[in-house]
Amino acid sequence: MTTHLNHRLDHTAHVLTGQMQIGQGEQVLTALLGSCVGIGMIWRKERRCGLAHCFLPEGVETGEDSARYVSAAVPRLLAALGVRREQYDEVDVVIAGGARMLNLRTHDGAVGTRNIAAARSQISLRGLQVTFQDVGGSQGRRLSIDCDRQTFRVVRIQAAQRAQMVAA
Numbered sequence: 726m727t728t729h730l731n732h733r734l735d736h737t738a739h740v741l742t743g744q745m746q747i748g749q750g751e752q753v754l755t756a757l758l759g760s761c762v763g764i765g766m767i768w769r770k771e772r773r774c775g776l777a778h779c780f781l782p783e784g785v786e787t788g789e790d791s792a793r794y795v796s797a798a799v800p801r802l803l804a805a806l807g808v809r810r811e812q813y814d815e816v817d818v819v820i821a822g823g824a825r826m827l828n829l830r831t832h833d834g835a836v837g838t839r840n841i842a843a844a845r846s847q848i849s850l851r852g853l854q855v856t857f858q859d860v861g862g863s864q865g866r867r868l869s870i871d872c873d874r875q876t877f878r879v880v881r882i883q884a885a886q887r888a889q890m891v892a893a
């Protein structure tokens with residue numbers, strides 16, 4: 726059992742803020758989310774997965790592989806996966822995050838709430854369906870996508886876990 730667990734850990738790709746990554750085979754894509762929103766896509770037919778870790782709802786992207794903004798991340802994920810419009814119904818979409826981690830508010834609302842709305846809008850705009858979502862609230866989350874098993878997992882991070890991470 727330990728060997729299997731270590732084997733999975735060796736193939737874990739941490740998708741950091743503003744990044745996106747495409748995976749396949751034994752890769753596990755994972756992102757630690759607070760007010761950021763994670764957008765995961767699983768294309769079972771082609772056995773490919775993608776994960777974007779978006780910081781803000783919209784803006785002008787500078788990098789080709791950047792996922793800093795939700796508005797750019799959704800089309801970039803689809804393009805990087807190689808999904809054509811007529812295949813969109815084959816893609817499972819998962820969103821997580823968008824928590825209110827700090828008591829910060831802009832003139833148009835909390836950034837987490839805006840990230841969630843932007844993700845839903847960009848996904849809906851393309852006729853995609855959200856298969857699963859765990860968003861909002863005040864808890865951080867870890868979104869992981871196992872490309873080999875074609876599954877996802879969202880784990881909520883409790884206050885004690887957050888304190889340990891900060892202290893480490």
